[in-house]
Amino acid sequence: MLRQRLAAIRLGFWSATSIVMIAVLAAIAYLRFTRGLGAVTNLSNSFPWGLWIGFDILCGVGLAAGGFAVTATVHILHLREFKPIMRPTVLTAFLGYIMVVCGLIFDLGKPWNIWHPIIMWNPHSVMFEVGWCVMLYTTVLSLEFAPVLLERFKLDWLLKLLKPVTPVLVIVGVLLSTLHQSSLGSLFLILPEKMHPLWYTPMLPVLFFASALAAGIGMTVVESWFSRRAFGKPIETDLLSRLSRVSVLLLALYLALRLRDLVARDALATVFPLSPVTVMFLAEIVLGAVVPMVLLAIPRFRRSPRRLAVAQGMVVLGFIFHRLNVSVTAVEAATGRTYLPSMMEFLVSAGLVAIGIWVFVLACRYLPIFPEGALAEEERVTRAAGKAVARPAPLAGSAAFDRTRIPG
Amino acid sequence: MAHRGILVDVTKCIGCGSCVEACQKANEQPAHEARGLDAHSYTYLMDRGNDTYVRRLCMHCENPSCASVCPVGALKKTAAGPVTYDPDKCMGCRYCMMACPFGVPTYEWHSAAPRVRKCQMCVHRGAAGPACAEACPAGATVTGDRDALIAEARRRVASDPKTYFQRVYGITEAGGTDVLYIGPREPAALGLPAVKTVGPLPELTWNALRHIPDVVLFGGVFLGGLFWLTKRKEDVARAERAELADKGDHHA
Numbered sequence: 001m002l003r004q005r006l007a008a009i010r011l012g013f014w015s016a017t018s019i020v021m022i023a024v025l026a027a028i029a030y031l032r033f034t035r036g037l038g039a040v041t042n043l044s045n046s047f048p049w050g051l052w053i054g055f056d057i058l059c060g061v062g063l064a065a066g067g068f069a070v071t072a073t074v075h076i077l078h079l080r081e082f083k084p085i086m087r088p089t090v091l092t093a094f095l096g097y098i099m100v101v102c103g104l105i106f107d108l109g110k111p112w113n114i115w116h117p118i119i120m121w122n123p124h125s126v127m128f129e130v131g132w133c134v135m136l137y138t139t140v141l142s143l144e145f146a147p148v149l150l151e152r153f154k155l156d157w158l159l160k161l162l163k164p165v166t167p168v169l170v171i172v173g174v175l176l177s178t179l180h181q182s183s184l185g186s187l188f189l190i191l192p193e194k195m196h197p198l199w200y201t202p203m204l205p206v207l208f209f210a211s212a213l214a215a216g217i218g219m220t221v222v223e224s225w226f227s228r229r230a231f232g233k234p235i236e237t238d239l240l241s242r243l244s245r246v247s248v249l250l251l252a253l254y255l256a257l258r259l260r261d262l263v264a265r266d267a268l269a270t271v272f273p274l275s276p277v278t279v280m281f282l283a284e285i286v287l288g289a290v291v292p293m294v295l296l297a298i299p300r301f302r303r304s305p306r307r308l309a310v311a312q313g314m315v316v317l318g319f320i321f322h323r324l325n326v327s328v329t330a331v332e333a334a335t336g337r338t339y340l341p342s343m344m345e346f347l348v349s350a351g352l353v354a355i356g357i358w359v360f361v362l363a364c365r366y367l368p369i370f371p372e373g374a375l376a377e378e379e380r381v382t383r384a385a386g387k388a389v390a391r392p393a394p395l396a397g398s399a400a401f402d403r404t405r406i407p408g
Numbered sequence: 409m410a411h412r413g414i415l416v417d418v419t420k421c422i423g424c425g426s427c428v429e430a431c432q433k434a435n436e437q438p439a440h441e442a443r444g445l446d447a448h449s450y451t452y453l454m455d456r457g458n459d460t461y462v463r464r465l466c467m468h469c470e471n472p473s474c475a476s477v478c479p480v481g482a483l484k485k486t487a488a489g490p491v492t493y494d495p496d497k498c499m500g501c502r503y504c505m506m507a508c509p510f511g512v513p514t515y516e517w518h519s520a521a522p523r524v525r526k527c528q529m530c531v532h533r534g535a536a537g538p539a540c541a542e543a544c545p546a547g548a549t550v551t552g553d554r555d556a557l558i559a560e561a562r563r564r565v566a567s568d569p570k571t572y573f574q575r576v577y578g579i580t581e582a583g584g585t586d587v588l589y590i591g592p593r594e595p596a597a598l599g600l601p602a603v604k605t606v607g608p609l610p611e612l613t614w615n616a617l618r619h620i621p622d623v624v625l626f627g628g629v630f631l632g633g634l635f636w637l638t639k640r641k642e643d644v645a646r647a648e649r650a651e652l653a654d655k656g657d658h659h660a
Contacts, residue, residue: 128479
């Protein structure tokens, strides 16, 4: 019962935050669409891409990478035991992409022309590829998420129609994600003159793909821990631990690629003398990749879901750090220009994240996201049972939840 | 004219600002003192001291980064030379501004329907050519066929090594540009962007983009294969389990 109440409080907190945020976003949107980008952002002719590209777009897409990784694990590798975490992960990815589209609507100068790449082709442009990937993969994600809604509204005939094409959808999704993640890195390939050598490299597309995979899995672990704790669900520590072992491998691969590339380009020496810029680089590599990789490699460490979430949280933050370093720090360092996002830019980015979490919490309550079904449904059943036996039945989840904690 | 170019001879410039004035007039902008490239100023004069004035304007690259990165083809390199812009196609991603190594395109930051702004070499004036070249009283900005201008620039530089720094800016920068500079000092000292890349920048992008068909093709085969193999494994395991259960039933 306590847990249920906690869950209700959390929902209340996110609802309140989101309603405030929606009002704030509406006000900023009004300013932005009547007086232009200059009225709400610190963007300028010398710094045309800022926080909305660096965080909302680059990180929104990257953190959704768990979606294709986990669906591929279940549907392509047939590792069915990962199924319980698939739907929340697909939901996270779907919300991530919706955040990207919302961010684009704020950031594009003329968002009403957003459909132009459909008919006006320039295959030599990375942005053209990015545009198509956003459109196609958002479609794939909505189809991958559709079964949740179809189950909820009992549209079985549509479900039957969707089932046989699922493997095809998943394969197309993995291909599109591979292209999309890497193309976000390719966006910066044309800027050798404008980026610090610690971040500019012809390897950017490969690095973006590898780091997005690591961050996507990190996000899956963090999100599983967060949502299951919030709703008093059993945490699949074993699954999260197995995923984290994959993370160790991915982080090692990423670090190897990164260091090999830095050495090959003679760029590693630019770390010294230490400056704010190179400290950003060291923080990104050490705190965002090396430390979590070592921690996650220790079997004892992986036994606690809380520690898993903390280490994977470091991976996610390190990933966000990398994307912002590529899009802001590296450009500042090489061009001598400065950019600090305005308060309104921060509010839009933070607001989109808050609303995303709110929608996630709502979806968990009213849709069959968890294997046990919609939470609201479950509560109703529990309450009815409680009345019948005149004594609240213990929530099945809480006992299992406690078992997963290893003392010490 | 085969391929139009513009030659700026910094040694001849007297800093009168006629080019700036003519540019604003030709592009129907209110007359004002231009202090940099912005949404209302497609050209301006940099005062580099010692009576040296250097104009900035769009370089009209042979292989323009801006046109190559534009997802909708709003920016285009025309056969006649100028790099043009179509605001109706533009969706405002500002990738052109990021990509330009010369820092040329600017944006209407305070407009509700913003456009990218930059010199288009007066394409709207047709055969009359760029207004700035027409207005220059000192012959510091001249227009003509690019190859002829390069020959002329090389001739001037070679014939007067005391006056000219021995280099024509724009022949190799970012794969070559249609706007060329010669002057009394090295380009960097004149305030011109030090673009180190000699080849066309769009090639850097194409090196990655050209792998897309292979990623889709081999990635698709690989994933399809994985699906097929692990599915088979799962089917076999299920059949074996069923068989075992069957046997168990008989013995019981």
